[in-house]
Amino acid sequence: MYTSEKAPAKINLTLDALRKRPDGYHDLEMVMTTVDLADRIDLMDLPYSGITLESTSGLVPQDERNLAYLAAKLLQQKTGIDRGVKIKIYKHIPVAAGLAGGSSDAAATLRGCNRLWNLGLSLEELAEIGAEIGSDVPFCIYGDTAIAEGRGEILTPILSPPSCWVVLAKPTHGVSTGDVFGKLQVDRITTHPNTGAMIDALQANSYENVIANLGNVLEPVTIGLYPEVYKIKQKMEQFGADGVLMSGSGPTVFGLVRKESRAKRIVNGLRGFCDQVFAVRMLGV
Numbered sequence: 001m002y003t004s005e006k007a008p009a010k011i012n013l014t015l016d017a018l019r020k021r022p023d024g025y026h027d028l029e030m031v032m033t034t035v036d037l038a039d040r041i042d043l044m045d046l047p048y049s050g051i052t053l054e055s056t057s058g059l060v061p062q063d064e065r066n067l068a069y070l071a072a073k074l075l076q077q078k079t080g081i082d083r084g085v086k087i088k089i090y091k092h093i094p095v096a097a098g099l100a101g102g103s104s105d106a107a108a109t110l111r112g113c114n115r116l117w118n119l120g121l122s123l124e125e126l127a128e129i130g131a132e133i134g135s136d137v138p139f140c141i142y143g144d145t146a147i148a149e150g151r152g153e154i155l156t157p158i159l160s161p162p163s164c165w166v167v168l169a170k171p172t173h174g175v176s177t178g179d180v181f182g183k184l185q186v187d188r189i190t191t192h193p194n195t196g197a198m199i200d201a202l203q204a205n206s207y208e209n210v211i212a213n214l215g216n217v218l219e220p221v222t223i224g225l226y227p228e229v230y231k232i233k234q235k236m237e238q239f240g241a242d243g244v245l246m247s248g249s250g251p252t253v254f255g256l257v258r259k260e261s262r263a264k265r266i267v268n269g270l271r272g273f274c275d276q277v278f279a280v281r282m283l284g285v
């Protein structure tokens with residue numbers, strides 16, 4: 001048996017940190033949505049408990065350290081199933097970019113193996129298993145748009161943003177999520193995003209109010225480490241993006257625009273200035 005799963009990237013329309021927890025994680029409040037930039041995960045059933053993994057990208061581990069491998073292994077352990085899987089990752093999402101690429105691969109592997117091995121687990125059960133792999137995995141199990149709280153695993157689905165184009169620009173370097181959170185001083189945050197106003201904007205299907213309420217408390221932290229992120233933000237604004245924000249812990253910056261022609265203009269303007277640039281649609285609209 002063989003199956004193929006799409007593993008889309010996410011962006012954070014808002015990201016707020018409320019407190020640092022005794023376990024070292026932060027309690028967050030975020031609005032996340034999926035965009036049409038995706039890895040593809042091909043999965044082939046093996047009649048014994050082995051797992052093999054191959055990726056088209058040399059930038060991700062090709063062994064048991066890969067989050068997709070970890071996902072398949074964890075699913076075997078949780079269910080006691082005596083079957084294995086051959087995993088092939090066609091990597092399109094930039095790595096260590098703040099776009100949850102690895103988390104989405106893990107989530108797609110959980111969904112795909114659940115089908116391949118006829119496990120009959122619900123999405124809720126898969127999300128619970130996924131939370132052991134990473135904070136973004138539960139969101140990636142469901143996709144679409146959600147409010148995420150706690151470590152990121154407490155999810156409430158919400159209407160997706162109005163239809164628009166998303167320009168994604170990633171600087172050359174990647175960012176370690178742990179390093180960025182490690183430098184965040186929650187009691188020194190000066191501007192918190194207005195999560196409630198973003199939720200209202202989505203419920204009202206108001207593009208203007210989505211733009212007006214974009215915010216991410218990790219952005220100044222990452223800019224402090226990599227000032228290039230700020231330069232990309234400025235360039236996107238100059239080239240005509242309606243709203244611009246860093247996604248997750250960065251360093252990818254996204255810009256929202258209504259028209260494809262404007263998105264293409266921004267992509268052309270940024271090409272040569274940063275490593276990877278894409279113009280994609282929002283998903284789930």
Ligand SMILES: C[C@](O)(CO)[C@H](O)COP(=O)(O)OP(=O)(O)OC[C@H]1O[C@@H](n2ccc(N)nc2=O)[C@H](O)[C@@H]1O
Nearest residue numbers: 024025026028134135136137151152177178181248249
């Ligand atoms: C920044 C976001 O992408 C926003 O969606 C996520 O919060 C990060 O999710 P992720 O990459 O799945 O992160 P994890 O692998 O769970 O955690 C990596 C590291 O980030 C920090 N971390 C992560 C999530 C969280 N709520 N608080 C944290 O402080 C911790 O130091 C942790 O060791």
Ligand SMILES: Nc1ncnc2c1ncn2[C@@H]1O[C@H](COP(=O)(O)OP(=O)(O)OP(=O)(O)O)[C@@H](O)[C@H]1O
Nearest residue numbers: 066067095096097098099100101102105136177248
């Ligand atoms: N399948 C995978 N795809 C991408 N990275 C992976 C994968 N498996 C393991 N990794 C490792 O995980 C690290 C983070 O990669 P990833 O692309 O998921 O970061 P990210 O987009 O910043 O994630 P997030 O937005 O969830 O913080 C990288 O250092 C990479 O080597």
